Amino acid sequence: MALSAEEREAIRDSVRKICAEFPDGYWREIDRTSAYPQAFVDALTKSGYLAALIPEEYGGAGLGMTEAAIILEEINRSPGNGLACHAQMYTMGTLLRHGSEAQKRRYLPKIATGELRLQAFAVTEPDAGSETTRLKTRAVRRGDRYVINGQKIFISRAKQSDLMLLLARTTPYDELKNKTEGLSVFLVDMRETGGGLEIKPLEMMFNHHTNILFFEDVEIPAECLIGEEGKGFRYIIDGWNAERILVASEAIGDGRWFVDRASNYAGERVVFGKPIGANQGVQFPIARSYAHVRAAALMRDDAAAKFDRGEKCGAEANMAKLLASEAAWEAANACLDAYGGYGFAREYDVERKFRETRLYSTAPINNNLVLAFLGQNVLGMPKSY
Numbered sequence: 001m002a003l004s005a006e007e008r009e010a011i012r013d014s015v016r017k018i019c020a021e022f023p024d025g026y027w028r029e030i031d032r033t034s035a036y037p038q039a040f041v042d043a044l045t046k047s048g049y050l051a052a053l054i055p056e057e058y059g060g061a062g063l064g065m066t067e068a069a070i071i072l073e074e075i076n077r078s079p080g081n082g083l084a085c086h087a088q089m090y091t092m093g094t095l096l097r098h099g100s101e102a103q104k105r106r107y108l109p110k111i112a113t114g115e116l117r118l119q120a121f122a123v124t125e126p127d128a129g130s131e132t133t134r135l136k137t138r139a140v141r142r143g144d145r146y147v148i149n150g151q152k153i154f155i156s157r158a159k160q161s162d163l164m165l166l167l168a169r170t171t172p173y174d175e176l177k178n179k180t181e182g183l184s185v186f187l188v189d190m191r192e193t194g195g196g197l198e199i200k201p202l203e204m205m206f207n208h209h210t211n212i213l214f215f216e217d218v219e220i221p222a223e224c225l226i227g228e229e230g231k232g233f234r235y236i237i238d239g240w241n242a243e244r245i246l247v248a249s250e251a252i253g254d255g256r257w258f259v260d261r262a263s264n265y266a267g268e269r270v271v272f273g274k275p276i277g278a279n280q281g282v283q284f285p286i287a288r289s290y291a292h293v294r295a296a297a298l299m300r301d302d303a304a305a306k307f308d309r310g311e312k313c314g315a316e317a318n319m320a321k322l323l324a325s326e327a328a329w330e331a332a333n334a335c336l337d338a339y340g341g342y343g344f345a346r347e348y349d350v351e352r353k354f355r356e357t358r359l360y361s362t363a364p365i366n367n368n369l370v371l372a373f374l375g376q377n378v379l380g381m382p383k384s385y
């Protein structure tokens, strides 16, 4: 059942209150020391908001995509960043949609309480980035086990997760008639993989807990398979719209943060005897990015509402991600410009958010591929791949 506008505002207020406990200095120090924001994630887990999308019958809050979007937008609108824990919110969607009842009963209630962390989502490989159907990590069935060998890259929060959703090849590519088949999804309990799984942290442009994963004869029980063998690519695609909407929401939150900071600073900083914000060269880029952030939010709202009504929302979810990531980046640049040299000083937090928000144009999917989806699948133009 859809919530009223007042109920949604109450969620927004409540998330704001939690975020207010974690001010600029907390996130700056987490960034400086490349730490994981455990205290923040614990507070959010305790609030139940990370279980927003888990139905009540499995112990979650049973909220919709619209509410999940509000939660992540507010986190990024604060000094914080939802990337640290957003996957706990939506990675379980594949299990929810395609898992057996026994799997759902076994895992979802514990994911809802945070007792089990499902934050790792392993798709990308060194030789298969955007071209997911080319991935090579093999899962070979041997009796009641699967044996996994291969390599994954950019797998975020693998060290802050108990479970990992893994996409692996169960049929060799050359043996397939339909190249989108032959991949399968597994829910891997990383606490039980023994020494065959090596997790190697990868240093990134900002504080993001990303890793290279090496699988060497990692044995997992056959019951880890989600849904049917060979249908994994389809299952993963089913989760993409939710991910696009939520990532768009984080970018919108960042965009609002940049606009707020920039407009406040531009109103206060006096140069040549007047506030710099009185100059159109400073004021207009901020105003323009504000308009673009608001427009992106409307597209995101449309996508989330369609998602919640069970309607097709691929075009809207992709457009929301495209527009939001571009608007956030525009606002980031307007803010950095307004701050002048201070924008580069760590103590103002602009440079940190600037580094963080650049990601949304590149991952989880590059904006080029979003444009290709719109051009090819929505507008029917010729395909590049």
Ligand SMILES: Cc1cc2nc3c(=O)[nH]c(=O)nc-3n(C[C@H](O)[C@H](O)[C@H](O)COP(=O)(O)OP(=O)(O)OC[C@H]3O[C@@H](n4cnc5c(N)ncnc54)[C@H](O)[C@@H]3O)c2cc1C
Residues within 6 Å of the ligand: 120, 121, 122, 123, 124, 128, 129, 130, 131, 153, 154, 155, 156, 157, 204, 208, 210, 359, 362, 363, 364, 365, 366, 367, 368, 369, 372, 384, 385
């Ligand atoms: C911080 C971070 C966290 C991540 N976390 C995860 C994670 O948890 N799990 C996971 O599985 N992956 C994760 N990723 C990986 C991310 O999803 C990939 O980077 C992304 O899918 C693109 O793959 P790639 O980097 O190999 O780029 P490539 O596929 O090598 O593409 C490189 C460039 O070429 C462009 N390009 C390729 N083909 C076309 C075409 N036909 N038309 C136009 N342009 C094209 C792309 O758009 C891109 O700009 C993460 C990445 C980052 C940076």
